[in-house]
Amino acid sequence: MPKKQKRDSAYYEERLRGEFPAIYADLQAGKHRTITEAAIAAGLKKTRTRLHELKKAFEKAKKSEQTAFLSWLAAQGFSIAPSSSTGMGGAGVAMDGRLLPATKMRIEEIIAKRRLKVGDVMAEMGFLKLDASLGLALRQSTRLRPDVITALQKWLTANALI
Numbered sequence: 016m017p018k019k020q021k022r023d024s025a026y027y028e029e030r031l032r033g034e035f036p037a038i039y040a041d042l043q044a045g046k047h048r049t050i051t052e053a054a055i056a057a058g059l060k061k062t063r064t065r066l067h068e069l070k071k072a073f074e075k076a077k078k079s080e081q082t083a084f085l086s087w088l089a090a091q092g093f094s095i096a097p098s099s100s101t102g103m104g105g106a107g108v109a110m111d112g113r114l115l116p117a118t119k120m121r122i123e124e125i126i127a128k129r130r131l132k133v134g135d136v137m138a139e140m141g142f143l144k145l146d147a148s149l150g151l152a153l154r155q156s157t158r159l160r161p162d163v164i165t166a167l168q169k170w171l172t173a174n175a176l177i
Contacts, residue, residue, distance in 0.1 A: 112158035140166035
């Protein structure tokens with residue numbers, strides 16, 4: 016597999032010099048304080064928002080840290096739960112396409128009680144048994160397609176009493 020290209024300040028400085036000489040001249044003249052600022056002005060980079068940083072930190076956090084953070088949010092008065100029709104006390108199933116820790120635990124609880132396999136769950140939701148998307152989302156926190164999330168919400172509602 017080829018190596019991923021390093022996108023450091025030298026990379027952006029070279030691109031500015033070659034593709035955006037006017038912005039590079041502004042950088043040299045001091046109109047832009049940093050190469051990053053000049054790269055943003057040229058459209059080579061996007062400004063990273065606090066929301067972006069929060070999402071990245073949440074994705075990298077351990078499950079226990081994610082759960083603690085979600086509990087902290089709830090204590091601050093933020094509602095992060097979807098409708099109670101999921102059978103999860105009003106909590107949502109996914110955030111940014113990734114299953115919430117409480118959703119994962121509920122799915123695994125239902126699977127254990129009903130002695131199902133993840134493929135059986137996919138089949139009950141109307142997908143192929145060999146569709147690995149739910150299994151990957153449960154084990155590796157990968158993103159789910161919107162249609163799988165919708166079907167999963169319905170499946171959780173149907174299994175709310177289990």
